[in-house]
Amino acid sequence: MFKNISVIDLSTGIAGPYCTKILSDLGANVIKVEPPEGDITRISKPFFNTPGNVNQSIKFSFLNTNKKSITLDLFTSSGLSLAENLIRTIKPHLIVENYGPGGLQKSGLSFETIQSINGFTSLVSISNFGSTGPYRNYKAMEINLQAVSGLMSITGEPDAQPLIAGADIAQLNGGQVAALSCLTYLYKSILTSVGTHADISLMEANIDLLENWMLGAFQGQLMPRRGKRHQSGFPSEVYPCSDGYVSVNASPGPWSEMAELMEDTSLDREEYHERSSRPKYRDQIEPLMTKWLDKNKKKEIFHGAQKRRLAFSYIANARDLLESDQLIDRRFFSNIGTNTHPGTPFKIESTVTDSKEAPSLGEHNQEIYEDLLGIQQDNIRTLVEEKVI
Amino acid sequence: MTSLPLNGIRIIDLTRIWAGPRATKLLADMGAQVIKIEHLNHADRAKPNPTTESSQRKMNRATPFEQKHRNKIGLSLDLSLDEGKTVFRDLVSISDVVIENFSAGVMNRLGLGHENLKALKPDIITVSMPGFGNSGPWKDYVAYGVTQEQITGLYELTGYKDGLPMKTGTNVGDPMNATHAAIATLSAVVQRLQDGQGEYVDFSQYESFSTLMFESIMNYAANGILSERKGNESHYQSPHDTYQCKGTDEWVTIAISNEEEWRNLCEVIGKADVAKNSKYSSQQSRHDHRKYLNYEISKFTKSKSKYEIMNLLQARGVPCTAVLNTQDLLVDEHVKNRNFIEHLEHPDGETHKYYFGSTWRENGSTTQAVRSPAPLLGEHNGYICAELLGISNDKLDVLAKLGLFATFSDN
Numbered sequence: 001m002f003k004n005i006s007v008i009d010l011s012t013g014i015a016g017p018y019c020t021k022i023l024s025d026l027g028a029n030v031i032k033v034e035p036p037e038g039d040i041t042r043i044s045k046p047f048f049n050t051p052g053n054v055n056q057s058i059k060f061s062f063l064n065t066n067k068k069s070i071t072l073d074l075f076t077s078s079g080l081s082l083a084e085n086l087i088r089t090i091k092p093h094l095i096v097e098n099y100g101p102g103g104l105q106k107s108g109l110s111f112e113t114i115q116s117i118n119g120f121t122s123l124v125s126i127s128n129f130g131s132t133g134p135y136r137n138y139k140a141m142e143i144n145l146q147a148v149s150g151l152m153s154i155t156g157e158p159d160a161q162p163l164i165a166g167a168d169i170a171q172l173n174g175g176q177v178a179a180l181s182c183l184t185y186l187y188k189s190i191l192t193s194v195g196t197h198a199d200i201s202l203m204e205a206n207i208d209l210l211e212n213w214m215l216g217a218f219q220g221q222l223m224p225r226r227g228k229r230h231q232s233g234f235p236s237e238v239y240p241c242s243d244g245y246v247s248v249n250a251s252p253g254p255w256s257e258m259a260e261l262m263e264d265t266s267l268d269r270e271e272y273h274e275r276s277s278r279p280k281y282r283d284q285i286e287p288l289m290t291k292w293l294d295k296n297k298k299k300e301i302f303h304g305a306q307k308r309r310l311a312f313s314y315i316a317n318a319r320d321l322l323e324s325d326q327l328i329d330r331r332f333f334s335n336i337g338t339n340t341h342p343g344t345p346f347k348i349e350s351t352v353t354d355s356k357e358a359p360s361l362g363e364h365n366q367e368i369y370e371d372l373l374g375i376q377q378d379n380i381r382t383l384v385e386e387k388v389i
Numbered sequence: 390m391t392s393l394p395l396n397g398i399r400i401i402d403l404t405r406i407w408a409g410p411r412a413t414k415l416l417a418d419m420g421a422q423v424i425k426i427e428h429l430n431h432a433d434r435a436k437p438n439p440t441t442e443s444s445q446r447k448m449n450r451a452t453p454f455e456q457k458h459r460n461k462i463g464l465s466l467d468l469s470l471d472e473g474k475t476v477f478r479d480l481v482s483i484s485d486v487v488i489e490n491f492s493a494g495v496m497n498r499l500g501l502g503h504e505n506l507k508a509l510k511p512d513i514i515t516v517s518m519p520g521f522g523n524s525g526p527w528k529d530y531v532a533y534g535v536t537q538e539q540i541t542g543l544y545e546l547t548g549y550k551d552g553l554p555m556k557t558g559t560n561v562g563d564p565m566n567a568t569h570a571a572i573a574t575l576s577a578v579v580q581r582l583q584d585g586q587g588e589y590v591d592f593s594q595y596e597s598f599s600t601l602m603f604e605s606i607m608n609y610a611a612n613g614i615l616s617e618r619k620g621n622e623s624h625y626q627s628p629h630d631t632y633q634c635k636g637t638d639e640w641v642t643i644a645i646s647n648e649e650e651w652r653n654l655c656e657v658i659g660k661a662d663v664a665k666n667s668k669y670s671s672q673q674s675r676h677d678h679r680k681y682l683n684y685e686i687s688k689f690t691k692s693k694s695k696y697e698i699m700n701l702l703q704a705r706g707v708p709c710t711a712v713l714n715t716q717d718l719l720v721d722e723h724v725k726n727r728n729f730i731e732h733l734e735h736p737d738g739e740t741h742k743y744y745f746g747s748t749w750r751e752n753g754s755t756t757q758a759v760r761s762p763a764p765l766l767g768e769h770n771g772y773i774c775a776e777l778l779g780i781s782n783d784k785l786d787v788l789a790k791l792g793l794f795a796t797f798s799d800n
Contacts, residue, residue, distance in 0.1 A: 154558025
């Protein structure tokens with residue numbers, strides 16, 4: 001039952017819109033307030049090559065489902081009073097923004113002014129480095145965030161350059177943290193009618209992903225890049241197979257399952273069974289394994305191993321995901337507009353089942369300005385002429 | 390004690406390893422009461438030796454367990470015994486959420502599945518988070534930490550150009566799925582505030598992480614294009630890479646989005662003429678000439694420390710950051726300035742301990758997020774059984790003799 005929850009989304013890019021997508025996909029009424037030139041992600045590649053799309057950008061199209069779009073130049077006096085009018089009328093539970101430290105205040109809209117209009121509204125501010133501290137005004141793209149938060153320093157080969165993870169992990173993670181913050185203060189304000197201002201730093205959100213590995217560092221030992229090696233223990237790494245790569249893990253099932261899977265009795269020697277001493281026999285075991293892996297396909301290896309409770313996986317690409325019988329069986333993908341979208345990260349009763357495509361720029365100007373705020377058409381025309389909306 | 394936003398929510402936490410415990414950590418940090426249930430025979434941590442209390446605390450401090458279990462309380466309870474199930478059911482009837490990451494079907498086999506729990510507490514929220522979900526042909530498959538980034542395609546896209554696919558250093562699948570699971574839990578709690586209904590959340594970690602791979606999924610579905618590994622380069626921005634600095638294994642990253650940043654970068658590295666050359670005036674042409682441009686940028690970066698370069702370029706509005714390693718993070722002036730790394734006086738008074746604090750600040754405050762250290766195995770048995778559940782001392786003695794609450798010192 002998120003349909004009574006209203007959100008004014010002043011954010012652009014990836015982190016903020018992913019945060020509010022989580023809320024809009026739960027059914028919250030999210031009004032995306034874009035500057036007249038639009039969210040920068042509208043022109044962010046890759047684009048759809050297919051005809052008939054409301055929005056050309058794949059990123060924008062995914063990140064803004066189930067939202068309404070209005071345009072508004074906050075940094076004009078009539079824009080500011082429109083925004084205040086909007087807050088007064090909609091009474092949002094949440095406002096999300098990423099104008100950077102002090103950026104929103106420059107428009108005249110601060111947490112204090114929001115509070116004076118509507119006391120239960122929480123403001124969630126997302127920025128690269130948070131609103132305080134020496135780096136607060138520094139700029140950062142995805143690669144810069146992955147670097148400064150420590151993620152890159154441990155990804156890649158030890159004797160080569162640190163490596164970026166191949167998706168917008170840092171910004172999406174920041175968006176997740178922001179969504180958690182939104183829900184936290186939504187819960188609080190429903191119970192107490194008191195709004196809160198949250199200051200979210202993408203750098204900190206991403207440093208926090210290292211929590212499992214920091215104990216060594218806390219005791220003075222640098223965590224190195226370890227390349228493709230996984231944990232200690234053998235076998236526990238990625239090997240090539242006939243059509244790609246598989247990850248081999250000889251557990252939790254017993255070692256005898258490995259010999260049966262690979263149809264090779266010479267793998268079933270007693271000295272290989274004990275996990276702790278097995279690494280000693282790597283030179284004998286590895287050639288036997290790779291001989292079999294080289295002849296077999298990744299999905300067949302994966303399913304064969306998992307049926308024997310061996311935690312193998314394979315290195316999937318987007319096509320593998322779209323063809324995954326597990327994802328298809330659980331109806332993970334959906335068609336929204338003319339395109340296939342991956343599903344939501346989880347589903348609850350409130351989750352929207354008939355998703356609406358990301359809006360075109362200002363698609364809901366009339367609905368919001370005329371029908372909801374009751375602004376006369378003449379006045380709207382003036383606002384358009386003054387490039388406020 | 391000041392009130393925290395999630396005060397009043399009680400969560401029974403049966404999760405283990407990383408994704409589950411981190412999900413409940415995020416909620417405990419905000420004030421939810423999280424009861425971590427383990428048992429001597431199925432502890433989510435290594436056995437200390439000797440088994441004294443101070444040795445247990447020392448163990449906690451020496452493992453990642455501490456980071457993920459601060460602000461929680463601990464109950465040891467044997468769920469394989471009927472009496473243990475009874476205590477568990479009593480606890481469910483005064484709780485809001487039960488969360489677990491066992492293999493699919495384990496809770497049902499224990500007779501503690503969502504339908505059973507609903508009979509005890511009609512508005513209970515159950516969050517079940519196995520690797521692949523509780524239905525479908527893969528529901529019994531086993532997943533480890535690194536599995537998620539492999540099976541969803543992040544691994545395929547991480548790696549040097551023309552090199553092998555590669556893992557992320559932190560196995561991001563676990564912690565990012567954890568945040569999604571915390572969001573799912575809290576969403577169900579908020580939903581319940583509105584409609585009074587409980588919820589069964591069948592949380593598939595495979596789906597949770599696949600969502601994050603939306604760009605490559607949709608690019609293939611719509612355009613038939615399979616993304617490829619491209620090292621630290623970008624298809625759409627140039628320069629966009631990692632550059633070596635003075636020192637050993639010291640690096641900065643630079644990512645140029647527009648012409649102004651490009652001009653400023655060129656000026657800082659002493660190559661203002663390069664910016665004026667129309668040969669390099671678009672992202673595409675700079676990408677085509679990246680070998681030469683990267684050579685020029687590296688010549689500059691190799692002469693200075695990573696912090697110097699970051700500060701110089703940022704002063705001119707160029708997105709550049711140092712690649713901070715795990716040791717740098719502990720002494721970084723920005724991290725320190727925001728008090729992101731916290732310390733706590735341990736009950737045994739032996740040493741202070743480092744923690745990452747909360748990833749956001751509330752109303753401009755920098756209040757300590759870490760209020761209590763990870764509980765010992767069964768540390769709060771007395772509080773939970775006597776105070777919360779009102780079990781009499783006599784009855785507790787009887788139950789204890791069955792080994793219901795066994796802890797390390799009972800072994």
